[in-house]
Amino acid sequence: MTSTDSIPGAKTGGGRVGDSPLRPDGTLKVTGQFAYSSDLWHEDMCWGVTLRSPHPHARILGIDTTEALATPGVYAVLTADDVPGENAVGLEHLDTPALARDIVRYEGEPVALVAADHPETARRAAKKIVVTYEELPALTDPRRALDPDAPQVHEQGNLVREVTIRRGDASPTAPVVVSLEFEVGMQDQAFLGPESGLAVPAEDGGVDLYVATQWLHVDQAQVCRVLGLPPEKVRLTLAGVGGAFGGREDLSMHVHACLLALRTGKPVKMCYSREESFYGHVHRHPAWLRYEFGAQPDGRLVYGKADILFDGGAYASSTGAVVGNGGTLGLGPYDFPSVHVTARGVYTNNPPCGAMRGFGCVQAAFAHEALMDELAEAVGLDEVEIRALNGMREGDRNITGQLIDSAAPVAELIRTVRDLPLPPERTSTDLRELPGGVSNTTHGEGVVRGIGYAVTYKNVGFSEGFDDYSTARVRLEMSGGEPVVTVHTAAAEVGQGLIAVEQQIARTELGVERVVVHPKDTTVGSGGSTSASRQTYVTGGAVKAACEAVRTTVLARAGQRCGQTGLRLDGDKIVATSGEVVATLVEVLGDDAVEETVERRHRPTRPIDPETGQGDAHVQYAFSAHRAVVDVDVELGLVKVVALDTAQDVGKAINPDAVVGQIQGGSAQGMGLALMEEIVVTDGHVRNPSFTDYLIPTILDMPPMQIEVLEYADPHAPYGVRGVGEPPTISSGPAVAAAVRAATGKALRRVPIRPEHITGT
Amino acid sequence: MRIQLTVNGTRHDVDDVWPGESLLYALRERMGLPGAKNACEQGECGSCTVYLEGVPVCACLVPAGQAHGREVTTVEGLAPEGSGDETALHPVQQAFLEKGAVQCGFCTPGLIVSTHDLLQRNPDPSDPEIREALAGNLCRCTGYEKIMDAVRAAAEALR
Numbered sequence: 016m017t018s019t020d021s022i023p024g025a026k027t028g029g030g031r032v033g034d035s036p037l038r039p040d041g042t043l044k045v046t047g048q049f050a051y052s053s054d055l056w057h058e059d060m061c062w063g064v065t066l067r068s069p070h071p072h073a074r075i076l077g078i079d080t081t082e083a084l085a086t087p088g089v090y091a092v093l094t095a096d097d098v099p100g101e102n103a104v105g106l107e108h109l110d111t112p113a114l115a116r117d118i119v120r121y122e123g124e125p126v127a128l129v130a131a132d133h134p135e136t137a138r139r140a141a142k143k144i145v146v147t148y149e150e151l152p153a154l155t156d157p158r159r160a161l162d163p164d165a166p167q168v169h170e171q172g173n174l175v176r177e178v179t180i181r182r183g184d185a186s187p188t189a190p191v192v193v194s195l196e197f198e199v200g201m202q203d204q205a206f207l208g209p210e211s212g213l214a215v216p217a218e219d220g221g222v223d224l225y226v227a228t229q230w231l232h233v234d235q236a237q238v239c240r241v242l243g244l245p246p247e248k249v250r251l252t253l254a255g256v257g258g259a260f261g262g263r264e265d266l267s268m269h270v271h272a273c274l275l276a277l278r279t280g281k282p283v284k285m286c287y288s289r290e291e292s293f294y295g296h297v298h299r300h301p302a303w304l305r306y307e308f309g310a311q312p313d314g315r316l317v318y319g320k321a322d323i324l325f326d327g328g329a330y331a332s333s334t335g336a337v338v339g340n341g342g343t344l345g346l347g348p349y350d351f352p353s354v355h356v357t358a359r360g361v362y363t364n365n366p367p368c369g370a371m372r373g374f375g376c377v378q379a380a381f382a383h384e385a386l387m388d389e390l391a392e393a394v395g396l397d398e399v400e401i402r403a404l405n406g407m408r409e410g411d412r413n414i415t416g417q418l419i420d421s422a423a424p425v426a427e428l429i430r431t432v433r434d435l436p437l438p439p440e441r442t443s444t445d446l447r448e449l450p451g452g453v454s455n456t457t458h459g460e461g462v463v464r465g466i467g468y469a470v471t472y473k474n475v476g477f478s479e480g481f482d483d484y485s486t487a488r489v490r491l492e493m494s495g496g497e498p499v500v501t502v503h504t505a506a507a508e509v510g511q512g513l514i515a516v517e518q519q520i521a522r523t524e525l526g527v528e529r530v531v532v533h534p535k536d537t538t539v540g541s542g543g544s545t546s547a548s549r550q551t552y553v554t555g556g557a558v559k560a561a562c563e564a565v566r567t568t569v570l571a572r573a574g575q576r577c578g579q580t581g582l583r584l585d586g587d588k589i590v591a592t593s594g595e596v597v598a599t600l601v602e603v604l605g606d607d608a609v610e611e612t613v614e615r616r617h618r619p620t621r622p623i624d625p626e627t628g629q630g631d632a633h634v635q636y637a638f639s640a641h642r643a644v645v646d647v648d649v650e651l652g653l654v655k656v657v658a659l660d661t662a663q664d665v666g667k668a669i670n671p672d673a674v675v676g677q678i679q680g681g682s683a684q685g686m687g688l689a690l691m692e693e694i695v696v697t698d699g700h701v702r703n704p705s706f707t708d709y710l711i712p713t714i715l716d717m718p719p720m721q722i723e724v725l726e727y728a729d730p731h732a733p734y735g736v737r738g739v740g741e742p743p744t745i746s747s748g749p750a751v752a753a754a755v756r757a758a759t760g761k762a763l764r765r766v767p768i769r770p771e772h773i774t775g776t
Numbered sequence: 777m778r779i780q781l782t783v784n785g786t787r788h789d790v791d792d793v794w795p796g797e798s799l800l801y802a803l804r805e806r807m808g809l810p811g812a813k814n815a816c817e818q819g820e821c822g823s824c825t826v827y828l829e830g831v832p833v834c835a836c837l838v839p840a841g842q843a844h845g846r847e848v849t850t851v852e853g854l855a856p857e858g859s860g861d862e863t864a865l866h867p868v869q870q871a872f873l874e875k876g877a878v879q880c881g882f883c884t885p886g887l888i889v890s891t892h893d894l895l896q897r898n899p900d901p902s903d904p905e906i907r908e909a910l911a912g913n914l915c916r917c918t919g920y921e922k923i924m925d926a927v928r929a930a931a932e933a934l935r
């Protein structure tokens with residue numbers, strides 16, 4: 016919420032495009048001063064808590080709030096009856112009640128809210144709310160969702176979306192055929208900053224909401240609908256975000272805090288516990304995948320078939336778009352003459368699933384990469400050359416018929432990771448370097464090394480005809496005798512480093528050192544979502560365009576003053592074509608500011624054909640490859656990842672250090688899904704909603720990484736950038752899984768790979 | 777109940793503390809010191825790490841009452857004092873900033889306290905020793921590589 020001024024002393028260069036300046040919010044973060052959404056405080060504030068459904072599917076027969084309301088210290092207890100507007104939110108479909116009315120469709124669905132003077136008072140009061148449920152048969156196996164006798168989760172049926180991709184030969188055959196079935200468990204984003212925020216009622220009858228999110232404007236629209244208020248009365252400001260990874264695309268406590276604030280007339284803070292967080296946001300879709308590849312005896316692909324099922328859980332969230340990605344990108348970055356893909360997403364009474372880093376491509380990658388290894392073995396090629404042989408190239412058409420019109424260096428990426436030095440053979444018996452670590456489970460006996468490869472790709476930005484844009488307002492003025500630029504966008508900084516990128520672009524375009532990034536809020540137009548690896552491209556592009564507009568205005572003014580054309584801006588000077596300085600910025604600006612607001616769209620994408628799935632669905636593709644080296648204790652099923660090396664084409668690294676940071680962090684999340692991360696759901700109940708039982712990689716689990724960053728500029732993108740954040744999460748997991756298969760000789764058709772899958776016990 | 781404690785060298789008298797409250801809650805919500813973070817409040821993530829009488833603890837697991845009469849140091853109290861420079865950083869903080877070990881930063885306060893403690897005990901830790909010492913601090917953003925870089929750099933700066 017504090018505006019971030021530029022910090023001099025950039026690490027390298029002057030903090031322009033291509034440099035790696037220090038994070039503008041870094042000093043606040045290392046000193047504990049940065050205000051995250053859970054740190055907010057307000058005079059006279061009270062605390063809100065949520066009462067959630069204990070059942071995966073039930074009818075609400077009645078809610079008695081009398082005792083809760085009578086609890087000393089309680090200010091309000093709200094149910095669906097207290098929703099003033101339309102009780103419906105959702106990213107793609109308005110299918111999600113802000114508070115359940117009549118029916119609950121998953122364990123953890125919000126049913127009632129309490130505001131009280133202390134969080135513990137509120138929690139205890141919530142326990143006194145008596146909800147009478149009549150349990151209903153729950154649909155918890157997505158593979159049964161489309162059976163005629165399956166329980167119906169919503170009136171419109173259990174299918175959220177089905178995508179079919181058909182290309183080439185309708186019934187292709189090939190001399191070599193390989194196939195497999197794969198299953199991917201439910202992963203959690205596990206951002207560390209819990210869902211939280213502060214809603215402050217305003218004198219105009221509206222509300223100001225300070226919240227951690229990925230897209231302020233899409234939140235605002237949903238909150239307005241539920242509150243029955245116009246946008247000018249629902250103002251959102253981004254509070255400090257403790258990571259997101261897709262898990263903050265949907266609303267969590269946003270509407271709830273606003274409802275309580277408007278009812279009590281007091282500022283209301285809400286902050287989920289870790290357990291509630293596991294119920295309070297969508298997860299990565301679990302998936303069931305059936306694949307078949309046909310090839311020539313030399314390994315060249317003839318056709319690819321896939322049947323993919325995503326469990327969307329109780330509400331749609333972004334399931335439709337995930338299915339779109341699973342379908343259009345589900346065969347991986349390879350050239351297939353004939354294609355037959357079906358992807359479906361269904362409703363169940365399991366936890367709702369939606370966006371997570373890698374969005375629909377992560378699940379598919381485990382299957383297509385395992386099958387590429389099968390194919391390599393069947394035709395007698397190695398894992399690298401089979402991928403290089405079939406890898407997409409610029410000028411190819413992908414499975415939806417879209418022309419790949421910029422770099423697609425699949426062969427180069429996979430060969431690059433192969434050629435990186437391998438870690439030395441393990442010689443030490445230091446327990447810390449062995450699977451099982453200091454648990455002292457082995458001294459090296461039964462430990463086998465394996466190496467695995469994967470290459471994948473991902474769309475950047477929103478697809479299938481979505482009106483994807485960002486707005487930037489850039490202002491140039493003199494302050495204290497020096498030029499200052501203020502960049503105002505609503506694009507969320509979630510830790511990835513967007514504010515640094517905004518500053519770098521403004522410095523580069525306007526040649527001004529001092530660049531202030533305005534707090535992110537809804538007083539400027541939408542920045543679009545901080546997801547789909549899109550912000551550097553789309554908001555970065557908007558900032559660039561707004562800077563160009565400012566520059567044009569300044570030069571026009573200077574031109575009027577001196578009667579010349581062809582001027583350029585050089586630092587604080589206006590320079591003529593002759594090289595002569597015709598004016599200074601101070602002279603041109605005076606006390607006036609130049610401010611321009613620009614909405615920038617990338618090249619339009621198109622919906623895919625409903626029958627064939629053909630169409631220019633995506634705006635850009637990003638490619639990456641990983642090589643994993645693992646040591647596996649094959650007797651106990653314990654895995655130690657020894658090395659995780661990667662190569663990725665980023666188009667142009669605006670901030671090389673931040674690019675590497677994204678690749679490292681993204682790789683860790685992919686590795687986590689391969690080996691340890693799963694929300695275990697049985698009969699619709701989450702079994703492990705804690706960091707005790709849901710494991711994410713620790714510093715002991717992560718190996719050192721060698722990272723090769725390629726920069727093949729995309730001529731259609733600002734500065735040639737290619738989205739960076741997601742690809743590493745997609746290719747790292749399949750490489751790790753392949754390495755474990757190589758070490759154990761087991762097929763391992765499910766992730767996360769558990770010890771018992773390796774030992775067969 | 778009322779508790780009295782010294783935090784970052786300043787004495788605090790805190791009233792109306794509910795006996796179930798953690799030291800973390802008291803610091804964050806009653807003393808205006810939200811630097812220690814609340815990522816799990818169940819002792820699993822290390823984001824709430826503070827010194828209690830010079831020993832690093834998960835503040836979420838310590839009842840506030842147990843800190844009565846004791847001395848606490850949080851991430852807010854690590855920067856060198858008295859330099860008059862608001863942006864003065866401890867070498868551990870400086871290293872995290874410079875090495876890009878901070879993304880969202882939610883893990884950072886806990887990691888900085890844990891690193892500060894490690895380097896006091898062991899000024900020249902090997903990589904396995906660093907990993908062991910920081911195994912209780914989760915980070916979801918960085919993949920830990922730049923955290924390793926930062927700890928190595930801080931060790932060097934402090935030697």
Ligand code: FES
Binds near residue numbers: 814815
């Ligand atoms: S908040 Fe204390 S260990 Fe996680």
Ligand code: FES
Binds near residue numbers: 257258881883914915
């Ligand atoms: S930087 Fe986000 S959790 Fe570590």
